[in-house]
Amino acid sequence: MKVSIERAAALLKCSQPVAIPTETVWGLAARLDDEPAMRQIFFLKGRPLKNPLIIHLSDPKFLFSCCTIKPPGLHELIDAFWPGGLTVVVPVNENKVPSLARAGLPTAAFRIPDHTTTLSLIKITGPLVAPSANRSGSPSATTPAHIIKDFGSWLPILQTKTYCRHGIESTILIWQDDAWHVGRLGAIGIDAIATVLGYEPARHTAHSDQPLCPGQLFRHYAPQARLTLSTGAWKEDDASQYDGVLGFSDRSYPGARRIITLSTSTDAASAGNALYSALRDLDRFQLKSVYVDINVPASADWLAILDRLEKASQS
Numbered sequence: 001m002k003v004s005i006e007r008a009a010a011l012l013k014c015s016q017p018v019a020i021p022t023e024t025v026w027g028l029a030a031r032l033d034d035e036p037a038m039r040q041i042f043f044l045k046g047r048p049l050k051n052p053l054i055i056h057l058s059d060p061k062f063l064f065s066c067c068t069i070k071p072p073g074l075h076e077l078i079d080a081f082w083p084g085g086l087t088v089v090v091p092v093n094e095n096k097v098p099s100l101a102r103a104g105l106p107t108a109a110f111r112i113p114d115h116t117t118t119l120s121l122i123k124i125t126g127p128l129v130a131p132s133a134n135r136s137g138s139p140s141a142t143t144p145a146h147i148i149k150d151f152g153s154w155l156p157i158l159q160t161k162t163y164c165r166h167g168i169e170s171t172i173l174i175w176q177d178d179a180w181h182v183g184r185l186g187a188i189g190i191d192a193i194a195t196v197l198g199y200e201p202a203r204h205t206a207h208s209d210q211p212l213c214p215g216q217l218f219r220h221y222a223p224q225a226r227l228t229l230s231t232g233a234w235k236e237d238d239a240s241q242y243d244g245v246l247g248f249s250d251r252s253y254p255g256a257r258r259i260i261t262l263s264t265s266t267d268a269a270s271a272g273n274a275l276y277s278a279l280r281d282l283d284r285f286q287l288k289s290v291y292v293d294i295n296v297p298a299s300a301d302w303l304a305i306l307d308r309l310e311k312a313s314q315s
């Protein structure tokens with residue numbers, strides 16, 4: 001059900017979650033000051049309560065009012081990348097950010113999305129929590145059709161003319177132990193972040209005993225199909241082993257029963273944009289076992305895509 005900005009604001013006021021567009025992926029939004037609505041989001045998504053939510057703002061004032069320290073580089077990051085696909089996780093005053101949004105952590109995640117319609121909505125409603133608008137574990141939603149597939153057509157969807165430009169989630173930077181760390185690769189490249197910070201933030205790998213980025217602990221972005229990632233070249237006898245191929249339009253996969261392409265193998269931006277639709281297509285065609293061509297450079301622009309494919313291939 002498509003709704004206007006005013007209607008979305010009214011529904012959110014009555015604790016009704018609304019799907020909102022952003023330049024990364026679609027979000028499923030509730031007001032940060034509405035605990036029942038936030039609970040409803042966890043329930044609708046089947047999201048573990050341990051997995052915290054990103055708080056979406058229309059300006060940085062709220063972040064400054066609740067963070068307990070202003071880490072070096074925070075202002076520069078905000079100036080360079082907001083509105084945009086960068087989320088920052090900082091220590092906060094626990095009385096100012098509801099525990100449910102933080103999953104009980106002493107930190108919270110913030111960003112300003114680069115999407116005019118959604119920014120107009122947030123200006124009316126105040127801060128919104130918005131995890132991706134998909135069932136937990138499934139590929140994120142990058143079109144209204146993906147949202148309807150996961151939740152049904154009853155869910156209010158904020159009407160927009162623009163689409164998810166990146167098609168891949170925000171990059172998450174976490175301030176910990178006096179430095180910024182990468183919690184999740186995403187829409188903003190680490191090379192651009194390193195230029196702003198003057199150093200390349202270290203990648204963090206989650207350990208179940210002390211997670212820095214709790215979302216890393218859960219299965220993510222995954223279609224039903226079993227994915228086999230390959231950095232080599234396609235061989236004709238691969239055709240008998242797989243129901244299909246997820247690959248590139250400038251390569252050939254002789255004998256493959258079905259080929260789904262992301263983009264050309266030199267166009268990371270288009271590949272990122274097509275990724276979640278392509279993963280969902282694997283299920284639409286009921287493919288069980290899929291060869292995934294990841295024979296691409298490990299350059300900054302491909303890293304987030306390779307990371308998602310890696311996670312999607314884990315069982």
Ligand code: AMP
Pocket residue numbers: 051052053054089102105107108109130131132169172174183212213214215216
């Ligand atoms: P999603 O909204 O589904 O894109 O997921 C948001 C992700 O942000 C979570 O899965 C966490 O990995 C990360 N995140 C949110 N809040 C925090 C926090 N306080 N500390 C560390 N990571 C966070």
Ligand code: MG
Pocket residue numbers: 131132140
């Ligand atoms: Mg998500």
